[in-house]
Amino acid sequence: xxSLSNYLTQKLGRLVVxxxxxxxxxxxxxxxxxxxxxxxxxIMGSQLVKAGWKPVVGRxxxxxxxxxxKKDVNIKNPKDLKNxxxxxxxxxxxxxAAIYSFLDDNIYTAKDILDENTSANFKIESIKQNQxxxxxxxxxxxxxxxxxxxxxxxxxxxPDKYKIVYxxxxxxxxxxxxxx
Numbered sequence: 614x615x616s617l618s619n620y621l622t623q624k625l626g627r628l629v630v631x632x633x634x635x636x637x638x639x640x641x642x643x644x645x646x647x648x649x650x651x652x653x654x655x656i657m658g659s660q661l662v663k664a665g666w667k668p669v670v671g672r673x674x675x676x677x678x679x680x681x682x683k684k685d686v687n688i689k690n691p692k693d694l695k696n697x698x699x700x701x702x703x704x705x706x707x708x709x710a711a712i713y714s715f716l717d718d719n720i721y722t723a724k725d726i727l728d729e730n731t732s733a734n735f736k737i738e739s740i741k742q743n744q745x746x747x748x749x750x751x752x753x754x755x756x757x758x759x760x761x762x763x764x765x766x767x768x769x770x771x772p773d774k775y776k777i778v779y780x781x782x783x784x785x786x787x788x789x790x791x792x793x
């Protein structure tokens with residue numbers, strides 16, 4: 614990111630240091646302490662806006678998450694998801710979108726999602742998207758929460774293996790926010 618940092622330093626007339634972190638939540642927490650500009654999800658950014666931060670520019674595409682399962686799974690109603698082991702990545706925007714929709718559609722309760730000791734089949738793991746796919750491919754879980762673009766690619770590569778069984782609400786893409 615050195616080229617971008619140098620470009621921004623020149624255009625803004627002040628030193629710009631770019632930092633990368635692993636989660637939108639961490640970016641947002643760090644923003645309150647020592648940041649002038651942050652690039653984070655709309656969900657986390659909404660908290661910054663409440664604190665006076667201004668959205669500057671955003672992605673042109675929204676983020677659509679999906680629950681991808683093996684093709685032989687029989688889901689007739691979204692509430693049927695409770696009967697299957699589904700995993701989402703901790704801190705991922707697609708996971709937040711799914712959680713919001715799961716709650717809104719009364720598929721899971723807040724206790725199901727927040728309580729690690731619950732008997733609910735939905736789990737949030739510290740895992741990467743490619744590791745989620747491996748869990749599904751190796752039959753270690755029944756379903757995964759991933760971006761629709763990745764799900765479509767997997768279904769195109771293996772049309773008789775996977776299907777999208779649930780589409781949570783669309784989330785706004787990431788936005789650059791400026792400190793007040």
